[in-house]
Amino acid sequence: MEIGFKGKFTHTIDHKGRVSIPSTLRRTLPRKASQAFVVMKGLDGCLFLYPRSEWESVQRRLKGLPFWKADTRRFSRIFLENAYDVEIDSQGRIKIPQELLDVAKFKKEVLFLGVLDRIEIWNPRVYSKYQSERKGTLEEAAERVFVPREEVAD
Amino acid sequence: MEIGFKGKFTHTIDHKGRVSIPSTLRRTLPRKASQAFVVMKGLDGCLFLYPRSEWESVQRRLKGLPFWKADTRRFSRIFLENAYDVEIDSQGRIKIPQELLDVAKFKKEVLFLGVLDRIEIWNPRVYSKYQSERKGTLEEAAERVFVPREEVAD
């Protein structure tokens, strides 16, 4: 069965950069799934946390790009320079690399969002700012999101 | 599972030309992997560091190029004249040949980037200049990576 993270949880980062993964999200993983994740700088100011299995397909995509093109190299670097392997420890926590703590402006409290194949980690303030800056109701957004591709005039 | 280096790390070169390979990157290698690498002049102003196993395929790719073309010959020569075998010592360090220290303009600090099948080593200033010279955002990179292939118009 396919992974589908969902829900919102608030946890705290300790001064060593460790934070517990919400147990609800952990339980979403297949039993046999490894404790391995990849955490990377995400879009809109959050971090993306991928189970290693999901990351594999991202990596395959990257490897498929034409290495001899300058743009490919640039984008691969941008993409990978903020990606790190992390493992869940015996307490159910991961350690977020210092680089990423800075990138995502994490203080003490962080927000976990389950978003299908990935978990997002936000500074709560950044998230509420993100949502409030985007005026428009859920209903309007839904219209844009669900319009079939071929109807999108460009 | 396939090798996929990732992440960004800053280390220092000592006055003997030695530098530690970030242990995180070392751990990306399979246990049985040898301590042997090939370091060479890379593209865009950095050095490429390939595990010997990955180097094999680079070498195969070079061999596959049409050597009767002038460009191929020039290209191969530039790469190979600046390629050296290096081994990780008992402290987890490699010694970078003087030639390459000059080529890559290394002072004291260097930046390691994990980029899939290779590790790149940069002068930090050269790297930030490289990335600032042309616009390129994570959002754009994400498009390359995540957009289904057929939709990428070329």
Add this chain to the structure above:
DNA sequence: CCACAATTCCCCACTTTTTCCCACCCGCGC
């Protein structure tokens, strides 16, 4: 072939960071 200098190699040493483990707190159900 030897003497000498320069470079490399192989350890050891020290500091900082990371990892591992234990302990506690809190809410909940029995």
Add this chain to the structure above:
DNA sequence: GCGCGGGTGGGAAAAAGTGGGGAATTGTGG
């Protein structure tokens, strides 16, 4: 109350990163 799972904190041990000395090796000139 008591046990249990989930979340948080901290100390000790281990690993990582850096520097340096001295033996071994290489290269050069006599």
